[in-house]
Amino acid sequence: MVAKRYRLSILTYNNRGALQYYPDAILSVGEGGRIDEMRPVRGGVASRLKKGVKDLRGFLAIPGLIxxxxxxPQYPAVAADGLELLPWLEKHIFPVEASFKGEKVRGLARHFFEDMAAHGTTTACVFTTxxxxxxxxxxxxxxxxxxxVIMGKVMMDRASYDKKFGVYNPGRSRTDVSLSESEELCRKWHGRGEGRLLYAFTPRFALSCSEKLLRECATLAEKHGTYVQTHLSENRSEVREIKRLFPKAKNYTDVYRRAGMLGPKTILAHSIWLNENEHRLIxxxxxxxxxxxxxNAFLGSGIMDLAHMRQAGIPVTLGSDVAAGPSLCLFExxxxxxxxxRSAAAHNLFKTNPQPTPxxxxEMATLGGAKALGLGDKIxxxxxxxxxxxxxxxxxVYDTGxxxxxxxETAVSRLVYRASRHAVKASFVAGKIVGGRL
Known part of the structure:
Protein backbone atom coordinates (compact mmCIF):
# COMPACT_ATOMS: atom_id res chain seq x y z
CA MET A 1 0.00 0.00 0.00
CA VAL A 2 1.31 3.45 -0.93
CA ALA A 3 1.81 5.78 2.04
CA LYS A 4 -0.77 8.57 2.22
CA ARG A 5 -1.06 11.85 4.11
CA TYR A 6 -4.26 13.72 4.87
CA ARG A 7 -4.82 17.24 6.16
CA LEU A 8 -8.11 17.53 8.06
CA SER A 9 -9.62 17.92 11.53
CA ILE A 10 -9.21 15.06 14.02
CA LEU A 11 -11.29 13.96 17.01
CA THR A 12 -9.98 11.03 19.02
CA TYR A 13 -9.24 9.69 22.47
CA ASN A 14 -5.65 8.82 23.26
CA ASN A 15 -4.53 5.79 25.23
CA ARG A 16 -4.28 7.89 28.38
CA GLY A 17 -8.03 8.51 28.17
CA ALA A 18 -7.91 12.15 27.08
CA LEU A 19 -10.29 13.39 24.39
CA GLN A 20 -8.37 15.40 21.79
CA TYR A 21 -9.62 17.69 19.04
CA TYR A 22 -7.34 19.20 16.41
CA PRO A 23 -9.08 21.63 14.03
CA ASP A 24 -6.16 21.38 11.58
CA ALA A 25 -3.95 18.30 11.60
CA ILE A 26 -1.93 15.84 9.54
CA LEU A 27 -2.78 12.14 9.53
CA SER A 28 -0.13 10.08 7.77
CA VAL A 29 -0.59 6.39 6.94
CA GLY A 30 2.53 4.33 6.28
CA GLU A 31 2.99 1.48 3.83
CA GLY A 32 2.11 -1.09 6.49
CA GLY A 33 -1.33 0.46 6.99
CA ARG A 34 -0.35 1.99 10.33
CA ILE A 35 -0.40 5.59 11.43
CA ASP A 36 3.15 6.91 11.30
CA GLU A 37 2.28 10.53 12.04
CA MET A 38 -0.62 12.33 13.68
CA ARG A 39 0.06 15.93 14.63
CA PRO A 40 -1.61 19.33 14.64
CA VAL A 41 -0.68 21.93 12.04
CA ARG A 42 0.48 25.09 13.77
CA GLY A 43 1.51 28.53 12.59
CA GLY A 44 4.05 28.70 9.80
CA VAL A 45 4.22 24.91 9.50
CA ALA A 46 1.23 25.00 7.14
CA SER A 47 3.19 26.80 4.46
CA ARG A 48 6.04 24.27 4.67
CA LEU A 49 3.97 21.11 4.28
CA LYS A 50 5.45 18.75 1.74
CA LYS A 51 3.72 17.78 -1.45
CA GLY A 52 1.59 14.64 -1.48
CA VAL A 53 -0.82 15.76 1.22
CA LYS A 54 -4.50 15.29 0.37
CA ASP A 55 -6.18 18.50 1.49
CA LEU A 56 -9.43 17.66 3.29
CA ARG A 57 -9.64 20.73 5.46
CA GLY A 58 -13.12 21.04 6.92
CA PHE A 59 -13.60 17.26 7.01
CA LEU A 60 -13.30 15.41 10.33
CA ALA A 61 -11.42 12.15 10.97
CA ILE A 62 -12.53 9.93 13.86
CA PRO A 63 -11.47 6.40 14.83
CA GLY A 64 -13.36 3.59 13.13
CA LEU A 65 -16.42 2.66 15.17
CA ILE A 66 -16.65 -0.70 16.99
CA PRO A 73 -28.53 -13.12 8.98
CA GLN A 74 -31.19 -11.04 10.73
CA TYR A 75 -30.56 -7.94 8.64
CA PRO A 76 -33.52 -8.62 6.30
CA ALA A 77 -35.80 -8.70 9.36
CA VAL A 78 -35.07 -5.22 10.75
CA ALA A 79 -38.11 -3.26 12.01
CA ALA A 80 -40.29 -6.34 12.54
CA ASP A 81 -42.28 -4.69 15.32
CA GLY A 82 -44.90 -5.55 17.91
CA LEU A 83 -43.48 -8.32 20.12
CA GLU A 84 -41.15 -8.78 23.05
CA LEU A 85 -37.98 -10.88 22.81
CA LEU A 86 -39.02 -14.55 22.95
CA PRO A 87 -42.13 -14.41 20.70
CA TRP A 88 -40.23 -12.03 18.39
CA LEU A 89 -37.49 -14.63 17.98
CA GLU A 90 -39.99 -17.38 17.22
CA LYS A 91 -42.10 -15.38 14.77
CA HIS A 92 -39.55 -13.25 12.93
CA ILE A 93 -35.97 -14.28 13.60
CA PHE A 94 -35.68 -18.05 13.70
CA PRO A 95 -37.42 -18.42 10.31
CA VAL A 96 -35.06 -15.84 8.76
CA GLU A 97 -31.98 -17.51 10.23
CA ALA A 98 -33.20 -20.99 9.24
CA SER A 99 -33.48 -19.81 5.62
CA PHE A 100 -30.02 -18.22 5.64
CA LYS A 101 -28.31 -20.78 3.44
CA GLY A 102 -27.47 -21.37 -0.19
CA GLU A 103 -25.97 -18.90 -2.61
CA LYS A 104 -28.19 -16.02 -1.44
CA VAL A 105 -25.98 -15.87 1.67
CA ARG A 106 -23.12 -14.38 -0.31
CA GLY A 107 -25.10 -11.39 -1.53
CA LEU A 108 -26.62 -10.73 1.87
CA ALA A 109 -23.25 -10.96 3.61
CA ARG A 110 -21.65 -8.66 1.04
CA HIS A 111 -24.44 -6.11 1.52
CA PHE A 112 -24.14 -6.31 5.32
CA PHE A 113 -20.41 -5.59 5.37
CA GLU A 114 -20.76 -2.81 2.80
CA ASP A 115 -23.53 -1.22 4.85
CA MET A 116 -21.54 -1.62 8.04
CA ALA A 117 -18.61 0.33 6.55
CA ALA A 118 -20.96 2.90 5.04
CA HIS A 119 -22.16 3.67 8.58
CA GLY A 120 -18.60 4.21 9.82
CA THR A 121 -18.23 0.85 11.58
CA THR A 122 -14.90 -0.80 10.86
CA THR A 123 -14.97 -3.57 13.51
CA ALA A 124 -17.93 -5.72 14.53
CA CYS A 125 -18.71 -8.73 16.72
CA VAL A 126 -21.04 -10.77 14.54
CA PHE A 127 -23.39 -13.71 15.10
CA THR A 128 -24.06 -15.73 11.95
CA THR A 129 -26.39 -18.75 11.95
CA VAL A 149 -14.83 -8.98 12.51
CA ILE A 150 -15.01 -11.16 15.58
CA MET A 151 -17.49 -13.69 14.25
CA GLY A 152 -18.79 -17.18 14.85
CA LYS A 153 -21.35 -19.81 13.97
CA VAL A 154 -24.38 -19.72 16.27
CA MET A 155 -24.53 -22.79 18.52
CA MET A 156 -27.88 -24.24 19.61
CA ASP A 157 -28.28 -27.84 20.77
CA ARG A 158 -31.60 -27.21 22.50
CA ALA A 159 -34.65 -25.53 20.93
CA SER A 160 -32.84 -25.37 17.57
CA TYR A 161 -34.56 -24.29 14.36
CA ASP A 162 -32.80 -27.14 12.50
CA LYS A 163 -35.79 -29.48 12.17
CA LYS A 164 -34.08 -32.08 9.94
CA PHE A 165 -30.90 -32.60 11.94
CA GLY A 166 -31.43 -36.33 12.46
CA VAL A 167 -32.00 -36.97 8.75
CA TYR A 168 -28.51 -35.91 7.63
CA ASN A 169 -26.64 -36.55 10.90
CA PRO A 170 -27.71 -40.11 11.83
CA GLY A 171 -26.24 -41.29 15.10
CA ARG A 172 -24.69 -37.91 15.99
CA SER A 173 -25.79 -35.46 18.66
CA ARG A 174 -26.54 -31.80 18.04
CA THR A 175 -24.01 -30.94 20.72
CA ASP A 176 -21.12 -32.82 19.15
CA VAL A 177 -21.85 -31.55 15.64
CA SER A 178 -22.15 -27.95 16.82
CA LEU A 179 -18.85 -28.18 18.69
CA SER A 180 -16.93 -29.92 15.92
CA GLU A 181 -18.17 -27.59 13.18
CA SER A 182 -17.36 -24.52 15.28
CA GLU A 183 -13.85 -25.76 15.99
CA GLU A 184 -13.26 -26.46 12.30
CA LEU A 185 -14.32 -22.90 11.45
CA CYS A 186 -12.10 -21.52 14.19
CA ARG A 187 -9.05 -23.44 12.93
CA LYS A 188 -9.62 -22.18 9.40
CA TRP A 189 -10.48 -18.51 10.00
CA HIS A 190 -9.09 -17.26 13.29
CA GLY A 191 -6.31 -14.77 12.53
CA ARG A 192 -6.86 -14.68 8.77
CA GLY A 193 -6.69 -11.45 6.76
CA GLU A 194 -3.56 -10.22 8.56
CA GLY A 195 -5.38 -10.62 11.86
CA ARG A 196 -8.56 -8.80 10.81
CA LEU A 197 -10.72 -11.93 11.10
CA LEU A 198 -11.06 -13.42 14.58
CA TYR A 199 -13.26 -16.26 15.77
CA ALA A 200 -15.80 -16.25 18.59
CA PHE A 201 -17.47 -19.41 19.85
CA THR A 202 -21.11 -18.33 19.83
CA PRO A 203 -23.60 -20.19 22.04
CA ARG A 204 -26.77 -18.21 21.34
CA PHE A 205 -27.94 -17.97 24.92
CA ALA A 206 -28.41 -20.41 27.78
CA LEU A 207 -32.04 -21.07 26.78
CA SER A 208 -30.91 -22.79 23.59
CA CYS A 209 -27.80 -24.53 24.95
CA SER A 210 -27.14 -27.52 27.15
CA GLU A 211 -24.75 -27.30 30.06
CA LYS A 212 -22.35 -29.57 28.17
CA LEU A 213 -22.32 -27.26 25.14
CA LEU A 214 -21.61 -24.23 27.33
CA ARG A 215 -18.76 -26.00 29.13
CA GLU A 216 -17.19 -27.21 25.90
CA CYS A 217 -17.46 -23.74 24.34
CA ALA A 218 -15.41 -22.37 27.21
CA THR A 219 -12.86 -25.16 26.81
CA LEU A 220 -12.49 -24.61 23.06
CA ALA A 221 -12.16 -20.83 23.43
CA GLU A 222 -9.38 -21.29 25.98
CA LYS A 223 -7.68 -23.91 23.82
CA HIS A 224 -7.58 -21.67 20.75
CA GLY A 225 -7.22 -18.30 22.50
CA THR A 226 -10.43 -17.01 20.96
CA TYR A 227 -13.54 -15.17 22.08
CA VAL A 228 -16.92 -16.29 23.39
CA GLN A 229 -20.04 -14.24 22.65
CA THR A 230 -23.55 -14.81 23.95
CA HIS A 231 -26.61 -13.09 25.43
CA LEU A 232 -27.36 -12.44 29.09
CA SER A 233 -30.47 -11.21 30.93
CA GLU A 234 -32.03 -9.30 28.05
CA ASN A 235 -35.65 -9.85 29.02
CA ARG A 236 -37.50 -10.75 32.22
CA SER A 237 -39.37 -13.66 30.63
CA GLU A 238 -36.02 -15.03 29.49
CA VAL A 239 -34.63 -14.76 33.04
CA ARG A 240 -37.64 -16.63 34.48
CA GLU A 241 -37.17 -19.45 31.98
CA ILE A 242 -33.49 -19.70 32.90
CA LYS A 243 -34.46 -20.34 36.53
CA ARG A 244 -36.61 -23.26 35.39
CA LEU A 245 -34.00 -24.81 33.07
CA PHE A 246 -30.99 -24.35 35.36
CA PRO A 247 -32.29 -24.90 38.92
CA LYS A 248 -28.80 -25.42 40.38
CA ALA A 249 -27.56 -22.02 39.23
CA LYS A 250 -27.88 -19.08 41.62
CA ASN A 251 -28.81 -16.74 38.77
CA TYR A 252 -28.44 -16.30 34.99
CA THR A 253 -24.82 -15.15 35.18
CA ASP A 254 -24.02 -18.12 37.41
CA VAL A 255 -25.05 -20.44 34.56
CA TYR A 256 -22.10 -19.09 32.56
CA ARG A 257 -19.80 -19.05 35.59
CA ARG A 258 -20.49 -22.74 36.29
CA ALA A 259 -19.66 -23.50 32.66
CA GLY A 260 -16.34 -21.61 32.89
CA MET A 261 -17.44 -19.17 30.21
CA LEU A 262 -16.74 -15.87 31.98
CA GLY A 263 -13.46 -14.11 31.26
CA PRO A 264 -11.79 -11.15 29.51
CA LYS A 265 -12.57 -12.56 26.05
CA THR A 266 -16.26 -13.15 26.77
CA ILE A 267 -18.80 -10.67 25.38
CA LEU A 268 -22.17 -10.61 27.15
CA ALA A 269 -24.86 -8.80 25.18
CA HIS A 270 -27.55 -6.77 27.02
CA SER A 271 -27.05 -7.71 30.71
CA ILE A 272 -30.04 -5.68 31.87
CA TRP A 273 -31.79 -7.67 34.62
CA LEU A 274 -28.84 -8.35 36.91
CA ASN A 275 -28.50 -8.31 40.67
CA GLU A 276 -25.52 -7.14 42.72
CA ASN A 277 -24.01 -10.62 42.85
CA GLU A 278 -24.09 -10.84 39.06
CA HIS A 279 -22.40 -7.47 38.69
CA ARG A 280 -19.61 -8.71 40.96
CA LEU A 281 -19.25 -11.94 39.00
CA ILE A 282 -18.92 -10.11 35.69
CA ASN A 296 -33.64 -2.72 24.22
CA ALA A 297 -35.97 0.19 23.45
CA PHE A 298 -37.33 -1.49 20.29
CA LEU A 299 -38.28 -4.74 22.05
CA GLY A 300 -39.22 -3.08 25.34
CA SER A 301 -36.66 -5.21 27.12
CA GLY A 302 -35.61 -2.68 29.76
CA ILE A 303 -32.89 -0.16 30.59
CA MET A 304 -29.39 -1.12 31.67
CA ASP A 305 -28.08 0.36 34.92
CA LEU A 306 -25.08 1.75 33.06
CA ALA A 307 -23.74 3.93 35.86
CA HIS A 308 -23.69 0.99 38.28
CA MET A 309 -21.94 -1.15 35.68
CA ARG A 310 -19.19 1.45 35.42
CA GLN A 311 -18.92 1.78 39.19
CA ALA A 312 -18.48 -1.97 39.41
CA GLY A 313 -15.57 -1.79 36.96
CA ILE A 314 -17.30 -3.68 34.14
CA PRO A 315 -16.08 -2.84 30.61
CA VAL A 316 -19.18 -1.61 28.76
CA THR A 317 -19.22 -1.27 24.99
CA LEU A 318 -21.92 -0.50 22.40
CA GLY A 319 -23.77 -2.82 20.03
CA SER A 320 -26.34 -2.17 17.33
CA ASP A 321 -27.94 -5.62 17.83
CA VAL A 322 -29.39 -5.69 14.34
CA ALA A 323 -32.15 -6.82 13.77
CA ALA A 324 -33.70 -5.89 17.12
CA GLY A 325 -31.73 -2.71 16.69
CA PRO A 326 -33.29 -1.18 13.56
CA SER A 327 -30.02 0.18 12.13
CA LEU A 328 -26.28 -0.49 12.00
CA CYS A 329 -25.71 3.19 12.79
CA LEU A 330 -23.65 3.45 15.98
CA PHE A 331 -24.29 7.18 16.15
CA GLU A 332 -27.95 6.30 16.76
CA ARG A 342 -31.41 10.41 31.21
CA SER A 343 -34.97 9.07 31.19
CA ALA A 344 -33.99 6.53 33.86
CA ALA A 345 -32.56 9.34 35.99
CA ALA A 346 -35.69 11.44 35.59
CA HIS A 347 -37.81 8.54 36.87
CA ASN A 348 -35.34 7.56 39.63
CA LEU A 349 -35.07 4.02 38.30
CA PHE A 350 -31.63 3.33 39.75
CA LYS A 351 -29.82 4.07 42.99
CA THR A 352 -26.84 5.33 41.03
CA ASN A 353 -27.57 8.59 39.25
CA PRO A 354 -26.34 8.23 35.66
CA GLN A 355 -24.53 11.16 34.09
CA PRO A 356 -24.27 10.17 30.42
CA THR A 357 -22.31 12.42 28.09
CA PRO A 358 -21.57 12.43 24.36
CA GLU A 363 -15.44 6.50 24.00
CA MET A 364 -17.54 3.31 24.33
CA ALA A 365 -17.84 3.12 20.53
CA THR A 366 -14.13 3.69 19.89
CA LEU A 367 -11.22 3.29 22.32
CA GLY A 368 -13.34 1.80 25.10
CA GLY A 369 -14.61 -0.89 22.75
CA ALA A 370 -11.11 -1.63 21.47
CA LYS A 371 -9.64 -1.94 24.96
CA ALA A 372 -12.50 -4.14 26.14
CA LEU A 373 -11.83 -6.52 23.24
CA GLY A 374 -8.11 -6.58 23.96
CA LEU A 375 -7.38 -4.62 20.79
CA GLY A 376 -6.53 -1.25 22.31
CA ASP A 377 -2.92 -1.46 21.15
CA LYS A 378 -4.06 -1.78 17.51
CA ILE A 379 -7.27 0.21 17.01
CA VAL A 397 -21.99 17.17 10.92
CA TYR A 398 -20.06 19.42 13.27
CA ASP A 399 -19.66 22.80 11.52
CA THR A 400 -22.98 24.56 12.03
CA GLY A 401 -23.56 27.75 10.09
CA GLU A 409 -16.42 18.79 24.04
CA THR A 410 -18.27 20.85 21.45
CA ALA A 411 -16.92 18.70 18.61
CA VAL A 412 -17.91 15.39 20.19
CA SER A 413 -21.34 16.69 21.20
CA ARG A 414 -22.14 17.83 17.66
CA LEU A 415 -20.81 14.56 16.25
CA VAL A 416 -22.81 12.28 18.53
CA TYR A 417 -26.09 14.19 18.30
CA ARG A 418 -25.99 15.04 14.59
CA ALA A 419 -24.12 12.28 12.75
CA SER A 420 -25.71 9.62 10.58
CA ARG A 421 -24.75 7.41 7.67
CA HIS A 422 -25.19 10.37 5.34
CA ALA A 423 -22.35 12.22 7.03
CA VAL A 424 -19.88 9.34 6.55
CA LYS A 425 -17.74 10.11 3.50
CA ALA A 426 -15.27 7.20 3.73
CA SER A 427 -14.21 4.41 6.08
CA PHE A 428 -10.70 2.96 6.24
CA VAL A 429 -9.26 -0.23 7.74
CA ALA A 430 -5.48 -0.47 8.01
CA GLY A 431 -5.26 2.52 5.66
CA LYS A 432 -7.38 0.95 2.91
CA ILE A 433 -10.75 2.36 1.99
CA VAL A 434 -13.56 -0.10 2.75
CA GLY A 435 -16.57 2.15 2.32
CA GLY A 436 -17.48 5.41 0.60
CA ARG A 437 -14.97 7.52 -1.31
CA LEU A 438 -13.04 10.77 -1.08
Missing part, protein backbone atom coordinates in the same frame (compact mmCIF):
# COMPACT_ATOMS: atom_id res chain seq x y z
CA UNK A 67 -19.98 -2.57 17.12
CA UNK A 68 -19.72 -5.32 19.75
CA UNK A 69 -23.01 -7.08 19.02
CA UNK A 70 -24.96 -7.69 15.81
CA UNK A 71 -26.62 -10.52 13.85
CA UNK A 72 -25.77 -10.69 10.15
CA UNK A 130 -26.25 -22.44 12.87
CA UNK A 131 -25.27 -23.41 9.31
CA UNK A 132 -21.54 -24.04 8.90
CA UNK A 133 -21.41 -23.37 5.15
CA UNK A 134 -23.24 -20.08 5.55
CA UNK A 135 -20.71 -19.02 8.18
CA UNK A 136 -17.88 -19.95 5.78
CA UNK A 137 -19.38 -17.62 3.18
CA UNK A 138 -19.71 -14.82 5.75
CA UNK A 139 -16.00 -15.09 6.54
CA UNK A 140 -15.14 -15.12 2.84
CA UNK A 141 -17.12 -11.94 2.29
CA UNK A 142 -15.66 -10.24 5.36
CA UNK A 143 -12.20 -11.02 4.00
CA UNK A 144 -13.08 -9.50 0.63
CA UNK A 145 -14.71 -6.45 2.24
CA UNK A 146 -11.57 -5.65 4.22
CA UNK A 147 -13.42 -5.02 7.50
CA UNK A 148 -12.54 -6.39 10.93
CA UNK A 283 -16.54 -7.51 37.09
CA UNK A 284 -14.25 -10.02 38.80
CA UNK A 285 -14.04 -12.15 35.65
CA UNK A 286 -13.18 -9.21 33.39
CA UNK A 287 -16.00 -10.13 31.02
CA UNK A 288 -17.21 -7.49 28.55
CA UNK A 289 -20.78 -6.20 28.34
CA UNK A 290 -22.28 -5.09 25.01
CA UNK A 291 -24.87 -2.41 25.74
CA UNK A 292 -27.58 -2.37 23.04
CA UNK A 293 -29.94 0.54 23.83
CA UNK A 294 -31.69 0.82 20.46
CA UNK A 295 -32.55 -2.89 20.59
CA UNK A 333 -26.85 3.80 19.39
CA UNK A 334 -24.73 6.44 21.15
CA UNK A 335 -27.65 8.87 21.21
CA UNK A 336 -30.12 6.26 22.44
CA UNK A 337 -27.77 5.28 25.25
CA UNK A 338 -27.74 8.87 26.49
CA UNK A 339 -31.50 9.34 26.10
CA UNK A 340 -32.39 6.14 28.00
CA UNK A 341 -30.01 6.90 30.85
CA UNK A 359 -17.88 12.04 25.17
CA UNK A 360 -18.47 8.84 27.14
CA UNK A 361 -20.75 7.41 24.45
CA UNK A 362 -18.08 8.17 21.83
CA UNK A 380 -9.75 2.51 18.74
CA UNK A 381 -7.82 5.79 18.54
CA UNK A 382 -5.78 7.76 16.04
CA UNK A 383 -2.23 7.54 17.40
CA UNK A 384 1.20 6.81 16.02
CA UNK A 385 1.86 3.12 15.58
CA UNK A 386 -1.77 2.02 15.55
CA UNK A 387 -3.55 0.53 12.55
CA UNK A 388 -5.13 3.27 10.45
CA UNK A 389 -8.79 2.43 11.06
CA UNK A 390 -10.57 5.74 10.67
CA UNK A 391 -13.68 7.42 9.29
CA UNK A 392 -13.85 10.71 7.40
CA UNK A 393 -16.97 12.71 8.26
CA UNK A 394 -18.59 15.49 6.24
CA UNK A 395 -18.07 19.00 7.67
CA UNK A 396 -21.81 19.56 7.99
CA UNK A 402 -19.88 28.23 9.38
CA UNK A 403 -19.03 27.94 13.07
CA UNK A 404 -16.58 25.07 13.62
CA UNK A 405 -16.21 23.67 17.17
CA UNK A 406 -13.92 25.56 19.51
CA UNK A 407 -13.01 22.58 21.69
CA UNK A 408 -13.22 18.79 22.01
Missing amino acids: DTHCHL IWKQSTEICFEEALKAGVR ASSGSVVAHCPTS VMRQSIYLQ AKAF GSLENGKDADFVVMDPS GQPPVDA
